[in-house]
Amino acid sequence: MEGKTDLASLAINSTAPAPVSVTLEADKESLETVPAPEETPKEEVSVSKVAWVESDECTSCNDCINAVPNVFKYNSNKQAHVHNPKGDTYAKIVAAAEKCPAMCIHPGLPHDPNEPGLEKLLKRAEKYQ
Numbered sequence: 001m002e003g004k005t006d007l008a009s010l011a012i013n014s015t016a017p018a019p020v021s022v023t024l025e026a027d028k029e030s031l032e033t034v035p036a037p038e039e040t041p042k043e044e045v046s047v048s049k050v051a052w053v054e055s056d057e058c059t060s061c062n063d064c065i066n067a068v069p070n071v072f073k074y075n076s077n078k079q080a081h082v083h084n085p086k087g088d089t090y091a092k093i094v095a096a097a098e099k100c101p102a103m104c105i106h107p108g109l110p111h112d113p114n115e116p117g118l119e120k121l122l123k124r125a126e127k128y129q
């Protein structure tokens with residue numbers, strides 16, 4: 001009966017860790033070895049120095065023509081274009097870009113460095129460049 005005694009002894013002296021704790025340890029290890037994701041560099045956006053319109057996208061809604069007629073005019077296809085980028089304030093050009101339903105007005109950069117509130121205007125213009 002020696003074999004029976006050995007089996008009982010093994011069962012009592014078993015020190016195997018509970019399955020749950022083994023799994024948690026393994027997960028913790030794998031998390032610690034995962035390298036942190038590298039920061040992706042910001043995409044560079046080139047900005048035009050002057051306001052411009054993607055005329056092909058213009059739906060001829062008249063908004064920019066009515067609001068800033070000294071800057072925007074229709075071309076022969078009745079689609080807006082910039083005929084004078086210095087024809088009005090940067091504030092009005094940015095507002096026209098914000099209002100354009102086709103989002104085809106790009107304000108470019110201010111032509112007057114002394115226009116009030118340029119910092120905020122440039123921020124607002126960012127998403128339309």
Ligand code: SF4
Binds near residue numbers: 053
């Ligand atoms: S606001 Fe936009 S869609 Fe309307 S006329 Fe001007 S460029 Fe065209």
